[in-house]
Amino acid sequence: MSEEMKCGIEIHQQLETGKLFCSCDSALCETGKGAYFRKLRPTTGETGEIDRAALVQFKRGMGFRYQRCDEASCLVELDEEPPHPVNESALETALTYACMLDADVIDEIQFMRKIVVDGSNTSGFQRTSLISTGGSVEVNGRKIGILSICLEEDAARKIETKGDEVTYRLDRLGIPLVEVATAPDMTTPEEVMEVALRLGTLLRATKKVKRGIGTIREDVNISIPGGARIEIKGVQELRMLPDFVRNEIGRQKMLLRIKDVLADRGTQEALFEPVDVTAVLKDCPSKVIKGALDDKGKVIAVRLRGFAGVMNGDDGTLRLGSEMAQYARTKGVKGIFHSDELPNYGIEQQHVDALREALRLPPDEAFVICAAAEKRANEALRTAVERANEALKGVPEETRDPQPDGTTRYSRPLPGAARMYPETDVPPEEITQERLERIRSNLPEFPEQTEARLTEKYGINRQQASQLVRQSHDELFSEISDAYGMAAVAATMLTNTYTELERDGSSPESVSDASVMELFSLLKQARFSKEAVPALLREMASGTGVEAAIKKLGLESVDSGEAAGIISKIVKEREEFVRSKGMDAAGPLMGPVMGALRGKLDGKQASDLLEAAIKKLISKE
Amino acid sequence: MSYSDSLSKALDAAGACEGARIEAESGGRTYRGVLMPHHEFSSPDVLIIKIGSGYNVGVRMWPESKITVLDRPHEAHKKEDAVPVADGLPSISLIGTGGTIASYVDYRTGAVHPALSASDMVNAVPEIRDVANVSAKVLFSIFSENMNVEHWQKLAEAVAEEMNNGADAVIVPHGTDTMGYTAAALSFMLEGLTGPVVLVGAQRSSDRPSSDASSNLLAAARFCTAGHRAGVFVVMHDSLGDDSFAVHAGTRVRKMHTSRRDAFHSVNAPPVAHIDSSGTIEPHVPEKPAHGKVIVKNAMERNTVLLQYYPGMSPGLFDDIITRSKGIVISGSGLGHVNENMVPLIRKACDNGSVVVITSQCLSGSTNLNVYNTGRDMLSAGAISVGDMLPETAYVKLMWALANTRDVEEAKNLMKRPIRSDTGDRRTVDV
Structure with a gap:
């Protein structure tokens, strides 16, 4: 695989420094208050023209509601007060990280407004700044280039979408994010994960980052020769990165095979010529079609000459149909049916024959149908046909959403160059040589140094030390060992026990550091034996306190x-x-x-x- | 802060101007991109360059650094669409004055422009054409903190001209800082209004997708075309959401928050109307429009001051100011009081033929100088109190009253009497 793929990643890591432009807590809230209604209007650009797609969305009446949180949002998040000066601790962390990667720090940092009109930012833009360019990270003896490090604000959390209204909660908006982007230097799926792991570990070495699910997100950019750049956006589970990369390579190869098949056949671009076939399928037992017709919808069909057998063919290894369906779904339909998968889903052979007759197609020619409100069905089919025609050229550039099974789904076209203009409310910040010198000479302990210190000071083995650092348990480990001795027990618990519990679907990471300290304090007092630690931890992970867990499990020591x-x-x-x-x-x-x-x-x-x-x-x- | 002398010279020597594509070599690094305007707070030795990714970077230039121009600036050509005229719709004239509602950023250079052309403003809210035929012109292009009495006078003339030329309504986009003062000034200066004159502002500039400029403008247009109302009004957000707007009487409105969208409140009176997102208008005070020509009475007595009383106010310090002014509005404490040591100064001014008007810095509620000794002393000294009139409205009204009456007594009578709903006798629990 090594000479075939090119892959770069972007990591977004939340910082534990308080919000970037106000004094709110950077914590997520269980509930939100109020629901302030807003609209985001596309603005005129430098040429006096409005982005058409954005205007269409605006005219459709798309609106947003924002829930506030007592401690985690103020007038700044509501876009009712200008941003405060940048959070110095967040900036210092970004600068430190840039120095750790030996990057070139910008002399004077300028905050920008990056236009985002999906409602996730109340202002309609994301505040972001370029901190550094260049730099590198070494993994397994290979040097991977760093393109940029940015400091920016996280977006609001989407709570629900109802019709034309999306509700967001403001707690996450404004949490500082360090964004690091690598060059497309990675050549294997495993290397992608190794690099992500290394960059994440270095981020955690600053001791200023948030931990836990959702606090770090990865975007992956992949292409293979003859393929196209695909961005998989928002991967939360690091260990799934190789799966996503592998599956994407497979998908691009599959699309290249389809391209060859179509070229051999001389398939031409299909025209979008919708035909109303409602009458043909009015008695069809298919639930999807019945449901659509009951809602006064129509069944629309489009011919796809020359596409038979690639939508779902060659024993299911060619799957253009599912790509087409993903595009169609972005237009708000439940799905489409294509001729490669019929008869099925309650559409029987007689219906397929009748459809071909209505479409005046020979028995081996392809078509696709959609059942929904007429306008929507037409829009969905137009997109599906456009996607089918893209297959003639190969792999279209896309942004894709990661799925829990390691595959991805089409989400939108790759965004063009971001529209950015200066955030005039935030003054520029000059970074003096003296400040950089001070940061460089006080860099945090690198993971290797931490590992060496742990092995030496506490007598644990290198592998345990390395795992403690990778999983960010080194600080807790030192704290336990310094307070209660028992370094071996602590190391085993934080490595093996945690891994085992996670494998069983338990979440030991949800147990607070304070609770873990209490656990060891009681162990030290011989309230239970060290063999009881895994069971107790499992109980604590489900929300039980230490004392209660001991009682519940009957693990009180016997004299x-x-x-x-x-x-x-x-x-x-x-x-x-x-x-x-x-x-x-x-x-x-x-x-x-x-x-x-x-x-x-x-x-x-x-x-x-x-x-x-x-x-x-x-x-x- | 501007560029240092040496950097200015280096830029000139390279022929680099804003908007040009340049290459800057400094400290062993090279940046390529568009030269942006220098930020006021940027270091004098820093160039701001917009690089390929869209980010601006500040590059510190040393004497040995190099600047090379790669490309001249590209002129952005703006398309000016002619606004079509629809039959049967009311006509609204838009008179631009500047302010946040009319400020925007040039995305290419990042420069903040103080004014948007009036037609840009209409084009930015295409829906406005569904409710009215809008014609637009720019009268001023200033932030409202720079608005002066002369500007009020010119604006009053421009509004009257539009109305007398057949406009059914006039909308004045205005900076919000002093919009309340301008609204009060127009209220007194314009007589016999044949339709609504609506001032409208924005708390977020129009270059932001979240700007309140367009929704406020559209709400103003809807109010204008609802018909059968006359007067000077302010239309702004009524809540933090883009779905509720309030129409305030020009003499009763005040900016009560530095930054919120719903900064404007009617004080001591309910708003004239509410407008919801669907455009439904609930009027509370329908005022009948007049017929005939709008008359402008825009003479103003400029020797008028507005003072806020504060503990420790020194009569000595203010002696000269008060003696030289024809009109003095004092925003007193509580029911309208000042320290008793200020009372001789009030007497001196009144004896001098000046008018001393007392309002309250509480804003909400009415003044009453009969309750306490100090108040009674102030009345005896010749001061008059003007009920629940806002201090700013009293200041504008006093300027106008002194310039449009024959003597001080007439001016005082005018001050005490509501002529543009500027003061009232009833205050209920709800307002």
Whole structure:
């Protein structure tokens, strides 16, 4: 795969420094208040012309409602007050990161307004600034170029879409984001993940970033020779990056194969000639068609001469039909049916034959139909036909949405050059040489340095240290170890136990650092044994407090007298076996003993008590 | 801050001007892009360049740095669409004065332009053509903090001319800072209005997608075409949403917030009307338009001052000002009071033939100088109080009254009597 693909990534990381242009908390809220109605009007550009697409959307009456939050939004987020001066700590973090990547920091930072009219910014633009250009990051001995680092504000959170109204919550708007973009230097799906991991780890090394789901988002740009640049926007799970890359390469290759097939056939661009076939399908049992007709919709068909067998063919490896359907859905229809997948879905052979007859098509020629309100069905089909015609040229440039299964879906065309103009409300910020020198000589500890320190100081192995750093648990680990000793227990818990629990669908990351500290404080007091830690943590991950978890699981330690009693009872019950085996009975009996005492008693202690009990029984002989 | 001498010279020598594509080599790096205007707060040695990605970067230039011009500036040609005239729609004249509603950014250079052409303003709100035939002209291109008495006088003449030439209504886009003063001035200066005169502003400039300029303008047009109303009004947002607008009487309105869209409030009186997003208008005070010509009475007594009383106000410091003024409006504390040590100064002014008018810095509620000793002393000294009139309205009205009456007594009577709904006798719980 290595010589075939080109891939670059963009990482957006939220900072834990408070909001970028006001003094609000940068926290998300469970609920929002009010619903202020706004419209965003496309503005006239430098040529005096209004962006037509934006105007159409505006005229359609698209409106937005904004919910405020008591602590996490103020008049600034509501676009009712000018931005305050830039958050110095956020700027310092971005500058630090730029220095860590050895980038060229801009002499005087200028904030810009990047036009965004989807409502996610109350102002209609996103405030953003270029912090640096150039720089690099090294992964597995390869140098990957950095194109830019920007400091910008996050957008409002979409809560719901109802008809022509989208509701947003203002809590996320204005949270600082560091955006780092790499050159298209990555050549394997695994390398994409490694680079993302490294850039994320370096970001976390600043100790100023937010942690948890949704606080870091990746955009991936991929192309293969003969293909086109595709942007997969907003990947939240790092470990899925290779899947997205692999699937996208496969998709582009598939589209190139379709291009060849169509070229061999001499397929020409299909014309958009909609035919009303409602009458043909009026008695069709298909639920989709029935539903549309009940809503006074129509069934519209379009001929697609020369496209048979590529919409869904060659054992399902050619799938232009699903690409066409994704385009059609952006026009608000549930989907389309194409001739490669029919008869099916309640549309029977007789209907297919009747459709071909109505369309005056020979038996092997392709068509596509859509059932919806007439105007909408026409729009959807026009888009689907345009997408089919793109297949003649190969791979169209697109922005695609990641899906949970590692595939992607078409979302919109690649945006053109962003329209940006100066944010005159925020003064420019000169970055002096002295300031840069000061930052450079006080750079945070790099991950390698942290790993070395952890191994040396706490005696854990390098692999554990590396995992602690990668998963940003190094600070918590040091804190536990410094306060309670038990570095080995802490390391095992933060690495293995966390991974196991996550694999089982539990979320140990949701347990606060304070709760983890409390857990260790009680462990230190021998309230339970270290074997109980995984079970307790699992319980705590579901929202139970430490004390409550101990009670609920019955893991309260037993004192050694009580434990000795339980053990001697177990030994007594198996007296015959013990007498026959003598001291060798200890091994087999550890099972039932730990079964009764797991988590309540240290393993070594249990073993000692067991041996004593056996000895006592035998000596009675 | 402007460029340093050495950078200015270097730019001149390279022949680099704003909008030109240049290459700047400095400190071992090279940036290519369009030279942008220098920001007021930028360092004098920094060039601002818009690079390919659209971002502006500030590049620090040293004596050894190099500037090369790659391309001359491209002239942006603006298309001016002729506005079609539709039969049967009312005609509205738009008189531009400047302000946020009429300011925009040139996306190419980033320069902020103080005025949009009046036709640009109409074109930015194409829907306005569905409700009226709009003709537009620019009278001034200034921010409202620079608006002066002469501007009010010229504006009054321009409004009357439009109305007398057949406009059914006049809309005046205006900066918001002093829009309340201008609204009051036009209220007094224009007599026999045949239709509505509506001042409209914006708290967010029109270059932003979130600007309130267009929705306020459209609401103003809808109010204008609803018919059978005359007077001077201000139309602005009534809430933080783009779905509710208020029409305020020109003499009762005040900017009450520095930045919110709903900054304008009617004080001591309800708004004249509410307009919702669908254009439904709920009028509260229908005023009948007059017939015939609009008359302009725009003479103003310029020796008029507006003073705010404050604890520690020194009579000595204000002696000269008060003695030299023909009209003095004092925004007093509470019911309209000043420190008793100011009372001799008031007496001196009144004895001098000046008019001293008392209003309240509480804004809400009426003045009353009969309740406390100080108030009674102020009345005895010759001051008059003007009920619940806003201090700014009283200041404008006093200028006008002094210039349009024959003597001080007549001016005082005019001040105490509502002539443009500028003061009232009833205040209910709701306002």
